[in-house]
Amino acid sequence: MRVLVVGASGTIGQAIVRALSPKHEVIQASRSKSELKVDIAEPESIRRMYRSVGKLDAVVAAAGEGVFKPFAQLTDDDFRFTLSSKVMGQVNLVRYGVDQLNEKGSFTLTTGILFEHPSPGSGVLALANGGLIGFVRAAALELPRGIRINDCCPGWVAETLKAMGMDPKGGTPADVVARDYLASVEGTFTGRSLRNAGG
Secondary structure (H helix, E strand, C coil), X not given: CEEEEECCCCHHHHHHHXXXXXXXXXXXXXXXXXXXXXXXXXXXXXXXXXXXXXXXXXXXXXXXXXXXXXXXXXXXXXXXXXXXXXXXXXXXXXHCCHHHEEEEEEEEEECCHHHCCCCCCCHHXXXXXXXXXXXXXXXXXXXXXXXXXXXXXXXXXXXXXXXXCCXXXXXXXXXXXXXXXXXXXXXXXCCCEECCCCC
16 A cells, blocks of 8 residues: 555654555655655645645554643643644645545544543643544545545553653553554544554
8 A cells, every 4th residue: 555654753653654664655744854744734735745645545644733731821822733733734634635545545643542531731632632533533424435534542652751751651652552553554444543552
């Protein structure tokens, strides 16, 4: 399969590329350090990327940023930024990418456990994750030509915890998290949220 990984330079994105590369042709896109440059917060950047890659069998989104800080400190700009990047960035990867996908292709988006297991500081990210999960379930009912869509809902990633100076034992290694993305790309199911990394 010909698979586009958006956010390929990130911790999870790199692990997804490693998981897919042995069996698939992987095209890497990110804001930096990739063969293709894209900023998913900018609709025209997404359109330009799709024009340059041609037909695909799958698109995996491991991109999208959000703000994590106490509720009382969240500003209008924090909400706008998170919804523009984390939510609409991934939604637009689907909206603009449908015509690029071959029959029975797939989209895999990235959500997160803060929707169902919020913590202090996660107000806008919990909103973003919940909105994306709802979008995936609804879009799965309407995408044409047998195109599938799922989301992967990782918890804390061990490498991210380590980078933040926290104990990585409380997280899941990125290479294990990537197994869910591989399952979504290679599987036949749609409208699902994969929440048990590697399961």
